[in-house]
Amino acid sequence: MNEPLAERIRPKTLEAYISQNHLVGENGSLTHQIKNGIIPSLILWGPPGTGKTTLANIIANESQRPFYTLSAISSGVKDVREVIDKAKQAGGLFTAKNPILFIDEIHRFSKSQQDSLLGAVEKGWVTLIGATTENPSFEVIPALLSRCQVYILNPFEKGDLEALLDRAMTTDAMLKSKKIDLKETEALLRLSGGDGRKLLNIFELIVNSETGDNVTVTNDLVLQKVQKNTVLYDKTGEQHYDIISAFIKSVRGSDPNAAVYWLARMIEGGEDVKFIARRMVILASEDIGNANPTALVLANSAFQAVNTIGYPEARIILSQCATYLASSPKSNASYMAIKAAQQKVKETGDLSVPLAIRNAPTKLMKDLGYGKGYDYAHDHKDNFVDFEFLPEEISGTTFYKPGKNPRENAMKEFLKNHWKNKYQF
Secondary structure (H helix, E strand, C coil), X not given: CCCCHHHXXXXXXXXXXXXXXXXXXXXXXXXXXXXXXXXXXXXXXXCCCCCHHHHHHHHHHHHCCCEEEEECCCCCHHHHHHHHHHHHHHHCCCXXXXXXXXXXXHHHCCHHHHHHHHHHHHHCCCEEEEEECCCHHHHCCHHHHCCCEEEECCCCCHHHHHHHHHHHHHHCHHHHCCEEEECCCHHHHHXXXXXXXXXXXXXXXXXXXXXXXXXXXXXXHHHHHCCCCCXXXXXXXXXXXXXXXXHHHHHHCCCHHHHHHHHHHHHHCCCCHHHHHHHHHHHHHHHHHHHCCHHHHHHHHHHHHHHHHCCCCHHHHHHHHHHHHHCCCCCCHHHHHHHHHHHHHHHHCCCCCCHHHCCCCCHHHHHCCCCCCCCCHXXXXXXXXXXXXXXXXXXXXXXXXXXXXXXXXXXHHHHHHHHCCCCCC
16 A cells, blocks of 8 residues: 555544644634535645645535535646636536636746636636645735635644644554554654644655554654655755845855855755745845845846756855845935834824825816925935925924945935935934
8 A cells, every 4th residue: 555644644624733823713714614615715835744735625525516626736737727617517507516617836836827817717617726835925816815715824833733643643543553662752743844734644654664564653763764865854844944044144144155054944844945035135235225225136037047947056045146246335215214213103194295295187186286386306406405394293304314334424414415404324
């Protein structure tokens, strides 16, 4: 029997489903819909091994609908259209009993493949359930995303993982035939990284690697048996956040050596290349900003490049970007400016836009004074005019205070010369 343990003990009912209580618990956001069979098209977004495929199957079973499945890895537009044609024949016109089309790893579908789903979803021929490990905002086309509800699945917590192990030992015939003493679980849980499928695969490997019917599982045994060429790195748990934090702080602290070390830890641990690149785009603006505007250009180029290249070569691009950012002058002035401005908005509410700088596309608006008195900067020397652009109630409030570096020093002088004593630069 070659069927993996995770497949052998896959739950078939909502009651047997482990974890994701915020979705399918007693008061879960999906529980009522599943029980009543009123299922919208939806995207299940979460890390690997968190039960996306299982939940899709359970939804189909509970709502008693025809169930069709495609993998975005191996399916093309032709496959999508063939399944939609089958679904149309099976479903009829009754929305409540629409067939379910489950697409695993929907983020791997191209724009044209996702476009081919739009008509079927919009007309109600199928109820789409897409599973993705990537942020749907970036990976699913807006037209399709707007027709779906997005539900987030969380990594399994310690109790969930322990419950999975208990289920495996008490329900699987192959494991029940052995006497298993689960003496220590720390290594198992750590290596799983909150991935239920990975946990069960490792557990089955450990049990099957021991001769005889008596198996005592310890941390040492797990680490000894699991052949891994990567460091212990939990991509979804505490280490994930600790190491990306160390990486960001190293770049912010202008230490390219520490930055590239923590980068290597993430790469060796199998971290998502886009996650790393995305963090560097944010950092380039938050921590470098106008001290070196090229940093944002390079970081964005690196993000686009690694999406095209992928591992292993993407590591070179990530390293170039990380070392450049770490070696760049730093300023958080832009970050502090928007933070201060947002706080002021919260404090003062929706202040009126001064009439002089309002848009005046119609005669009525012009008659009401919209745009009246606006002084066009390019009509003046140096393309500058001392004019009030803020609401009167907060006139003179300084949000942007250029940092102390060559580029922003020049910007500071420019602003001081133009605005004289109005703002405190």
